[in-house]
Amino acid sequence: xxxxxxxxxxxxxxxxxxxxxxxxxxxxxxxxxxxxxxxxxxxxxxxxxxxxxxxxxxxxxxxxxxxxxxxxxxxxxxxxxxxxxxxxxxxxxxxxxxxxxxxxxxxxxxxxxxxxxxxxxxxxxxxxxxxxxxxxxxxxxxxxxxxxxxxxxxxxxxxxxxxxxxxxxxxxxxxxxxxxxxxxxxxxxxxxxxxxxxxxxxxxxxxxxxxxxxxxxxxxxxxxxxxxxxxxxxxxxxxxxxxxxxxxxxx
Numbered sequence: 001x002x003x004x005x006x007x008x009x010x011x012x013x014x015x016x017x018x019x020x021x022x023x024x025x026x027x028x029x030x031x032x033x034x035x036x037x038x039x040x041x042x043x044x045x046x047x048x049x050x051x052x053x054x055x056x057x058x059x060x061x062x063x064x065x066x067x068x069x070x071x072x073x074x075x076x077x078x079x080x081x082x083x084x085x086x087x088x089x090x091x092x093x094x095x096x097x098x099x100x101x102x103x104x105x106x107x108x109x110x111x112x113x114x115x116x117x118x119x120x121x122x123x124x125x126x127x128x129x130x131x132x133x134x135x136x137x138x139x140x141x142x143x144x145x146x147x148x149x150x151x152x153x154x155x156x157x158x159x160x161x162x163x164x165x166x167x168x169x170x171x172x173x174x175x176x177x178x179x180x181x182x183x184x185x186x187x188x189x190x191x192x193x194x195x196x197x198x199x200x201x202x203x204x205x206x207x208x209x210x211x212x213x214x215x216x217x218x219x220x221x222x223x224x225x226x227x228x229x230x231x232x233x234x235x236x237x238x239x240x241x242x243x244x245x246x247x248x249x250x251x
Contacts, residue, residue: 008187016053016080026114028222028229030238031056033214034113034142037242041065044108047132049097049141050115052077054085061087069093069107071100097125102132112141114238117149117191120178123202130206133245139208145215145239146173149193154181157231168235199241208243215239 042064048057051070060068070092072078078092097119110129119125129139150173157165176194183189215236218229
């Protein structure tokens with residue numbers, strides 16, 4: 001489903017307020033873990049699927065990437081990217097993952113941060129990504145952990161009478177498909193749950209070799225600022241998969 005919540009003015013305002021605070025779960029948990037498993041970026045051609053405001057594209061260029069192409073469906077996000085993260089070597093493209101045309105065997109690294117949850121046809125998009133990778137190129141992406149997305153309506157922790165987190169409920173885990181979740185205030189998003197086996201096996205069947213699975217917790221510095229994030233040890237919010245295109249020689 002090609003959702004574009006970020007061009008809703010209220011959602012965009014609330015999301016940006018949280019994201020630019022430096023205190024979001026992206027800053028304290030997801031991005032540090034994602035960046036920690038990337039290959040050296042110097043000289044690489046990078047594709048950032050769901051580039052948002054261009055912060056990651058800038059990071060890649062700062063690390064010596066040759067060129068970065070950022071793709072996003074939100075005009076608001078791309079306007080922010082052009083205003084704040086428009087460096088030589090970065091190209092921004094407006095479009096959906098499902099629709100964009102990608103060159104074959106071109107990118108050394110394709111990265112997607114918390115976007116694949118919103119892709120309905122995961123298998124088709126993974127095949128497109130694999131074809132766009134150069135030989136032995138990497139595809140690294142983060143997603144909500146499948147035990148977060150499993151329930152038909154994601155409602156969060158079950159709490160005791162004092163409001164303390166009691167446990168995280170799990171249900172419908174092996175039933176892949178559409179789910180709904182409130183993201184910012186009263187804004188509901190539609191996304192797609194996939195079990196770990198579906199997510200990983202689809203990558204393998206497309207010709208990608210699994211290198212690493214990360215279930216990140218909050219950074220030590222983040223815990224000093226937000227002690228409540230210690231609950232990530234009980235159940236992580238994010239999952240990060242690092243894969244590499246398998247190069248098969250013909251006999």
